[in-house]
Amino acid sequence: MEFTSYVLQSFQMLLFWDLPFWIIAGLIIGIFLGALPGVSGVLAISLLLGPSYYLPALKAIILLTAIYTGSVYGGGISAVLMNIPGTPAAICTGFDGYPMTQQGRHNEALGMGIMSSAVGLFGSYLIVLFLFLPLGRVVLKFGPAEMLLVVIFALTSVGMVRSQILPNVLVGLFGLLLGTVGSSPYGNTRGILGQSALIEGLPLIPALLGMLAVSELLVMIEKPFVIPEGLRPKQNLGQIVKGMVLTFRYPKTLFRSSLVGLIVGLMPAAGSTIASIVSYGLAKRAARNPDDFGKGEPRGVIAAETANNASEGGAVATMMLLGIPGSVTTALLIAAFMIHGMSPGPFLVRENLDFAYAVILSQFPIAVILVLVAAIFVNYFGRVIYLPTRILVPAILVFAVVGSLANRGLVIDIFVMLLFALLGFVLKKLDYPVMGFVLGFILGKLVDSELLKAILLFEEDVGGLFQRPAFLILLAVNVLSLAWPKLSELWRGKARAS
Amino acid sequence: MSPSRGRLIFLAVIWILSLAYYVECSFLPRFSEKITVALTFWIFTLLVVVEGVGQMRAYRADKKAGVVAPLNFTAWLGDKRVQLSLAVVAYVVLIPTVGFYAVSFLSFLAFSFILGTKRWSRVVLPGIIVLGAIYVTFTVLLKLTLPAGFLF
Numbered sequence: 001m002e003f004t005s006y007v008l009q010s011f012q013m014l015l016f017w018d019l020p021f022w023i024i025a026g027l028i029i030g031i032f033l034g035a036l037p038g039v040s041g042v043l044a045i046s047l048l049l050g051p052s053y054y055l056p057a058l059k060a061i062i063l064l065t066a067i068y069t070g071s072v073y074g075g076g077i078s079a080v081l082m083n084i085p086g087t088p089a090a091i092c093t094g095f096d097g098y099p100m101t102q103q104g105r106h107n108e109a110l111g112m113g114i115m116s117s118a119v120g121l122f123g124s125y126l127i128v129l130f131l132f133l134p135l136g137r138v139v140l141k142f143g144p145a146e147m148l149l150v151v152i153f154a155l156t157s158v159g160m161v162r163s164q165i166l167p168n169v170l171v172g173l174f175g176l177l178l179g180t181v182g183s184s185p186y187g188n189t190r191g192i193l194g195q196s197a198l199i200e201g202l203p204l205i206p207a208l209l210g211m212l213a214v215s216e217l218l219v220m221i222e223k224p225f226v227i228p229e230g231l232r233p234k235q236n237l238g239q240i241v242k243g244m245v246l247t248f249r250y251p252k253t254l255f256r257s258s259l260v261g262l263i264v265g266l267m268p269a270a271g272s273t274i275a276s277i278v279s280y281g282l283a284k285r286a287a288r289n290p291d292d293f294g295k296g297e298p299r300g301v302i303a304a305e306t307a308n309n310a311s312e313g314g315a316v317a318t319m320m321l322l323g324i325p326g327s328v329t330t331a332l333l334i335a336a337f338m339i340h341g342m343s344p345g346p347f348l349v350r351e352n353l354d355f356a357y358a359v360i361l362s363q364f365p366i367a368v369i370l371v372l373v374a375a376i377f378v379n380y381f382g383r384v385i386y387l388p389t390r391i392l393v394p395a396i397l398v399f400a401v402v403g404s405l406a407n408r409g410l411v412i413d414i415f416v417m418l419l420f421a422l423l424g425f426v427l428k429k430l431d432y433p434v435m436g437f438v439l440g441f442i443l444g445k446l447v448d449s450e451l452l453k454a455i456l457l458f459e460e461d462v463g464g465l466f467q468r469p470a471f472l473i474l475l476a477v478n479v480l481s482l483a484w485p486k487l488s489e490l491w492r493g494k495a496r497a498s
Numbered sequence: 499m500s501p502s503r504g505r506l507i508f509l510a511v512i513w514i515l516s517l518a519y520y521v522e523c524s525f526l527p528r529f530s531e532k533i534t535v536a537l538t539f540w541i542f543t544l545l546v547v548v549e550g551v552g553q554m555r556a557y558r559a560d561k562k563a564g565v566v567a568p569l570n571f572t573a574w575l576g577d578k579r580v581q582l583s584l585a586v587v588a589y590v591v592l593i594p595t596v597g598f599y600a601v602s603f604l605s606f607l608a609f610s611f612i613l614g615t616k617r618w619s620r621v622v623l624p625g626i627i628v629l630g631a632i633y634v635t636f637t638v639l640l641k642l643t644l645p646a647g648f649l650f
């Protein structure tokens with residue numbers, strides 16, 4: 001079956017009457033939690049991961065990706081209004097968004113943020129739609145040995161990107177060890193402490209809930225309000241719409257930032273934060289008057305918001321094609337695919353390509369509806385983010401417990417959540433990267449099974465591995481990735497010397 | 499507490515846990531089902547040693563500079579985060595026997611008081627709203643069975 005027939009078949013899968021309901025619900029939840037500093041869409045997705053098990057697979061993934069989109073956009077709201085980025089990806093949004101607020105142009109900045117996000121999302125998924133099949137054909141050539149190298153690349157590249165190689169790899173390996181707990185590929189149990197409920201491994205959803213959401217609450221309670229009192233600018237829908245229209249005055253910035261976001265998003269572990277930083281930097285470099293950046297330049301807001309949303313297209317494509325999470329959010333999306341009996345990566349491309357296309361196609365209505373929902377949200381519901389933590393934290397805690405119970409209904413899952421919350425809190429307090437641990441934990445089982453398959457396939461013909469072009473290329477990529485920090489240091493040293 | 503001391507304690511704890519897991523896995527019958535854990539454990543151990551040496555040096559430097567404060571358990575117990583964590587543990591333990599909704603409502607009030615709420619009137623209504631939302635979403639709409647216990 002070719003591209004057009006897959007797209008048509010996938011389009012038919014999207015023809016259900018309550019599609020707008022799941023998109024709107026996801027966007028509202030995502031925008032609300034994304035706008036809360038330190039909470040982000042990770043919390044929203046992890047809270048709804050368990051309940052989403054009860055929805056049909058496509059509706060569940062659409063709901064969760066709408067939350068993802070909403071949260072990436074929502075992060076920019078508090079960055080513009082209070083210079084407090086709701087998510088790390090919104091850091092650059094505040095550079096120019098907050099000065100615009102100080103100049104009384106906050107509604108314009110919010111409008112630009114909405115339209116840039118929608119354009120970035122739409123553009124990146126449009127490119128992904130046309131390139132997904134060719135990329136998928138390449139991915140299908142990957143065997144267990146190649147997949148193992150891809151997973152190793154994902155684990156190591158987090159450290160390379162964030163310049164924290166040793167702590168990242170260290171906690172990543174600890175995560176990987178915990179990820180292998182449960183039954184071995186031969187059915188023998190490992191590290192389950194006599195608990196039959198752990199035979200399938202440490203439950204993913206409660207572990208992620210504890211590690212990412214509950215541990216964050218312990219940091220959040222240090223302040224009486226998530227957002228300080230006294231910073232409550234008035235909202236105006238007309239001005240917001242004007243800001244949306246003004247966005248199209250900067251087509252070059254929109255196009256460049258969409259492309260940058262997509263490319264960075266495709267790279268495992270790079271994510272929306274890196275995308276917005278690179279895009280902001282490029283926009284500033286390309287500007288005739290770069291000194292205006294940081295003083296309320298609309299292109300700064302557009303570059304950052306377009307790229308961080310465009311990165312979602314790339315990250316979701318990498319996640320579906322290779323099974324590699326580019327960020328914690330996509331790691332949670334992998335978990336969502338898994339609980340619905342699908343394994344992102346070559347298996348998804350081989351067995352459920354129509355489903356993958358349906359997910360991509362569903363992002364276009366999400367981009368359109370985002371404009372409407374976000375405009376209403378920033379105008380009317382933005383004030384909810386001023387709730388005191390003494391109400392917000394207990395509410396999120398109770399939701400987290402429900403989220404842990406939702407999947408299997410076992411009380412042991414809440415204890416797993418608590419243990420991972422403690423671990424997550426300690427990691428954050430000691431400045432160890434939580435992302436590295438989460439990646440290792442999620443990929444642990446995959447490493448275990450792919451290594452076993454590779455051993456069984458090549459134990460009597462190790463030389464056969466080196467006759468596979470994909471293996472050689474990935475091996476070279478891994479070696480380069482590991483050596484890159486040293487190589488770039490040497491390069492810079494030589495350049496300085498000359 | 500000096501960050502390097504905290505990191506040293508953390509490294510020791512996770513290494514001991516990993517060692518226990520590695521020893522358990524080493525008794526598995528087939529080579530191929532213990533190779534991942536064995537390989538990961540030995541690379542992990544190597545990195546723990548490298549990181550540990552670095553942290554040990556930092557700890558000594560902190561100690562020389564007088565940055566390292568003695569551990570104060572009384573202050574630790576008075577910390578809001580510790581009180582909240584203990585309340586969460588009690589909450590989780592009570593869920594199966596008392597029932598999710600009853601314990602959740604009481605815990606909501608308790609958490610809120612720990613976090614600084616002074617009056618009952620300010621927390622009862624938010625508690626009812628949150629649990630009402632959970633009841634409608636999870637029990638009525640999603641038909642999820644939550645632990646009932648002897649209350650509700």
